[in-house]
Amino acid sequence: MRLQYSSNIRIIEMPCSGTIDHRVLLQAFEDGADGVFVAGCMEGDCHFQKGNYRAKKRVNAVKKLLDEIGLGGDRLEMYNLSAAMGPRFAEIANEMTERIRQLGPSPLRKDKAGTSRKEGDVA
Amino acid sequence: MIIAQQKPIKDIAAMIEDCKKVLLVGCAGCVTVCLSGGEKETEVLASSLRIMRRLQGNPLETVTITATRQCDPEYIEPLENLVKDVDAIISLACGVGVQYLAERFHDKWVVPAQNTMFVGGSRTHGVWEERCGLCGDCILHRTGGICPIIRCSKSILNGPCGGSQYGKCEISKDVDCAWQLIYDRMKALGKLDKLMEIQPPKDWSKSRDGGPRKAIREDVMIG
Amino acid sequence: MKTESKLQKLLDSGHFAVTAEIGPPKHASAHGIRHHAQMLKDYVDATNITDCQTAIVRLSSIASAVHILDCGLEPIVQMTCRDRNRIAIQSDLLGAYSLGVRNLLCLSGDHQKFGNEPSAKNVYDIDSIQLIYLMRRMRDEKLFFSGEPIKEHEPRFFIGAVANPFADPFEFRVARLEKKVEAGAEFIQTQCIFDMERFERFMEMVRERGIHERVHILAGVTPLKSWRAAKYLQTSVSGMIVPDDIVERLKKADDPKREGIEICIEQIKHIRTIPGVHGVHIMAIAWEEVVPEIVERSGLYPRPKVE
Numbered sequence: 001m002r003l004q005y006s007s008n009i010r011i012i013e014m015p016c017s018g019t020i021d022h023r024v025l026l027q028a029f030e031d032g033a034d035g036v037f038v039a040g041c042m043e044g045d046c047h048f049q050k051g052n053y054r055a056k057k058r059v060n061a062v063k064k065l066l067d068e069i070g071l072g073g074d075r076l077e078m079y080n081l082s083a084a085m086g087p088r089f090a091e092i093a094n095e096m097t098e099r100i101r102q103l104g105p106s107p108l109r110k111d112k113a114g115t116s117r118k119e120g121d122v123a
Numbered sequence: 124m125i126i127a128q129q130k131p132i133k134d135i136a137a138m139i140e141d142c143k144k145v146l147l148v149g150c151a152g153c154v155t156v157c158l159s160g161g162e163k164e165t166e167v168l169a170s171s172l173r174i175m176r177r178l179q180g181n182p183l184e185t186v187t188i189t190a191t192r193q194c195d196p197e198y199i200e201p202l203e204n205l206v207k208d209v210d211a212i213i214s215l216a217c218g219v220g221v222q223y224l225a226e227r228f229h230d231k232w233v234v235p236a237q238n239t240m241f242v243g244g245s246r247t248h249g250v251w252e253e254r255c256g257l258c259g260d261c262i263l264h265r266t267g268g269i270c271p272i273i274r275c276s277k278s279i280l281n282g283p284c285g286g287s288q289y290g291k292c293e294i295s296k297d298v299d300c301a302w303q304l305i306y307d308r309m310k311a312l313g314k315l316d317k318l319m320e321i322q323p324p325k326d327w328s329k330s331r332d333g334g335p336r337k338a339i340r341e342d343v344m345i346g
Numbered sequence: 347m348k349t350e351s352k353l354q355k356l357l358d359s360g361h362f363a364v365t366a367e368i369g370p371p372k373h374a375s376a377h378g379i380r381h382h383a384q385m386l387k388d389y390v391d392a393t394n395i396t397d398c399q400t401a402i403v404r405l406s407s408i409a410s411a412v413h414i415l416d417c418g419l420e421p422i423v424q425m426t427c428r429d430r431n432r433i434a435i436q437s438d439l440l441g442a443y444s445l446g447v448r449n450l451l452c453l454s455g456d457h458q459k460f461g462n463e464p465s466a467k468n469v470y471d472i473d474s475i476q477l478i479y480l481m482r483r484m485r486d487e488k489l490f491f492s493g494e495p496i497k498e499h500e501p502r503f504f505i506g507a508v509a510n511p512f513a514d515p516f517e518f519r520v521a522r523l524e525k526k527v528e529a530g531a532e533f534i535q536t537q538c539i540f541d542m543e544r545f546e547r548f549m550e551m552v553r554e555r556g557i558h559e560r561v562h563i564l565a566g567v568t569p570l571k572s573w574r575a576a577k578y579l580q581t582s583v584s585g586m587i588v589p590d591d592i593v594e595r596l597k598k599a600d601d602p603k604r605e606g607i608e609i610c611i612e613q614i615k616h617i618r619t620i621p622g623v624h625g626v627h628i629m630a631i632a633w634e635e636v637v638p639e640i641v642e643r644s645g646l647y648p649r650p651k652v653e
Contacts, residue, residue: 023163026170065167068132069175107178116173118166119188119205276457277428277468281475281525283518284454285510285537286584293584294459306515319521321479321529324432324472324491 003086005093017041017078018051025062029071032109035100037077037092045082052080074103124153124244125217126251127160127237132171135213138234142183142210145172147236148202148224149189150216157251160215160237162189168215168236193220199227206231241273259329259336265317267308272325274301280322347486351448351504352420353392355652357533357562362618363625364646365422365535365564366637367394368414370405376413379405382634383417389641390628391649392420392449394535398429399631401461408442415446422506423447426455431471432480432491439481443501450503451535452477474507475529481505482530507531509563511548512541513585520551527561534561535627538568539613540579541587549622558622565617566627569610569636573597607636614644 010033014020017040028036038059040052056078063073077096081088129135139145147169154160169185176183186205191198193216202224206212211232214221218239225233241253256272262280263270272278276294282302286293290303309315327333348354356363366389368382379395386393395410411421423442425435439450454474458466472480472491480491481503488500507526511519523534539545545565552558570576573596580588592609599605614626626646630637641647 021163022167023170026167026174030170030174065132065171069171070178071174108174116169116185116187119186276459277454277470277473279454279470279473281473281522283513283515283522284474285508285513286454286456287513287515288585289514291584294457300514303515306518315521318518319525319528321475321525324476324480327471 003090005090006097008097009093016046016048016051017055018046018048018053020055021058022062022065025059025076026065029066029075029106029108032106034106034109035075035077035096035103037079037096039079039081039089039092042080042082071106071108072103075100075106124156124242125219125239126157126241126243126253127154127217127239129159129164129168129215129237130235132168132175135168135234135236136172136175139172139183139211139213139232142232144184144186144209145211145213146202146205146209147185147187147213148193148215148220149187150193150214150220151189152192152194152216152220154216154237155189157245158249160217165189165215168213190216190220192216193223196223196227199223202228257330258325258327259333260326262322265322266305267312267314269301269305269308271301271305274299274304278325280325347502349448349485349502349504352652353422353449354504354532356391356650357624361391361650362646363392363562363564364390364641364649365392365394365625365627366390366634367396367627367629367631368410368634369396369399369631370407370410372402372404374405376405376410379410379413380417383414383419385634386637387417387419389638389647389649390419391625392422394422394424394451394627396631397424397426397453397455398461400456401428401458401463401466403462408438408445408447411442411447412445420449421447422449422451424451424453425477426453427470427473427477428455428458429466429469431469435472435477436484436491439501439503443503448502448504449506450481451506451508452481452531453508475526478505478507478526478531479529486530504532505530506533506535508537509534510537510585511539511545512537512587516544516548520548520555520557523552523561524555524557527557531561534563536563536566537585538566538629539617540576540592541589542613542616544587546620549620553622558624562624563622564625564627565620565623566629567610567613567617568629568631569633569640570596570602570606571633572602572606575606607640610640611643614640614646618644 017038020038038055040055046052059078063076066073079092147165149162149165150160165187169187173183173185206228212224213234213236214224215236221235242255243251243253246252253273256270258272275282276292283300287300287303290300292298292300309318366386371378395407397407398404407424411423414421452474458464482505483489484500485502488496509523573593576588576593576596579586596602596605617623617626628637
């Protein structure tokens, strides 16, 4: 459609919004994202039955967590739209960008300190 | 299984506020099944603490690992290398795991990420309920398979009390009256006459009241 | 078995008994208790003193009983299973008997969640039926709960229990009453009655099993002050049934307190006609002053004397 939307969106494709979980969302913020939104299919249209319902619940849980840890749940949002809805995607992208602009850059951008190491699965 | 629930993240953060590097140990036992302290929850907690501390200008380094169980010494041993250079260990296991870690790594600051709540099972996915009173003297054969010690808020053995109404306990509409359940079950089994027998007082010395308990099997002890 | 209880003497000689209830204060002075005792003593045969009802901390039942005895009125000590283990229960009851208490009401006790100390540890070492059984055994077989003999001066209480015809499962309520009688209960006080029809069905089942011949049943009544009080009991107290027409009647009344008293008197007059009921238990907590009028106008005054 060649619609215009903000150039600051980085799209990460997943087979279903239901494949996101708390870790993926938190990692995006830890890696410096100012805002994250999950675009899932319209409710009732999930190809995998309930993937987008699961995504919605997880997004809400992480929003709450983000409030508790001081980053703010407003930086994360869930939207529902079909792959055919080009204009709606542009609308969401602009809406989210505007919201994040109001909130300002993520305070995590200031420093990249705080490392982590995962020792692998089960001992 | 043992059901635990994570403490509020602020409380966990407060326990390690002076630490620069912590080891988070998850448990692949009960707390994985009740979705509160397994590998995923450990990663989420580590990530949350890192973000929180970065925002406070006091960055935290984390190392995460999930043990098969924390309630068996042999599964804790492999953690020794990781423990060496951390300031604290956050255990996501139940109270047992926390204590085993604290005992084995007794010169380290070991803190619990969870509140261990009860022994129970799944009702549906995402809902767990308390079922066993751990009384050490099971009487389920006398009550149609429903535990009056833990499911009755007053641990009555000759119930129900006068507060049972519409099948619910007086303390809350969300709590079933155990004795209504027992009555219905025993009636369906044709064993109502058993409920007319006066059950004598419980020997609580077999329960927590008698002091910390042990279970031993001589025949499996080697050397 | 015979005890020194005046209440037992009255009931056993066929009199229709009247008991009341006093709620102790939330402080350390017995002034109010004594005042109520003086007011009630000619109008009732004995009075209960509640044991931290609804799990709210109050002056103890046993201590209150001693004050009441001193005023010339016979007390019925209430002992719940919520706060004391079997050691404390036996100890307290030995003490109560030594101080002159002769009547004991055994009950489970409201869960501490309702009171002002919901964080307290839940005791419930034994339940009410075990308590009835063990106190009867203590009296008749001279044994402590542990089975150890009491060499002398065993406490000889007249033992009572409660019955709630308005709780569930209804069919089992009479069976449980029978269980209490088997265990040794000699008098029963019921939860306060507003649903008279249900109480009558309950009494029918009681008579069918012959329970009324083995135990003295006293029907509980409570005068209501307002439609709000009625509504509260209807909706917020587990195990209580208050029909809507009673709430309505109080709402429509010009003088609700007067109406409440009238309802209570009507109930008592009706209860006296139900076979198998041997007395009435008037629970007018925080409104003890109306008991004399209720007793008088129900035709129950003066109270019979007992040697």
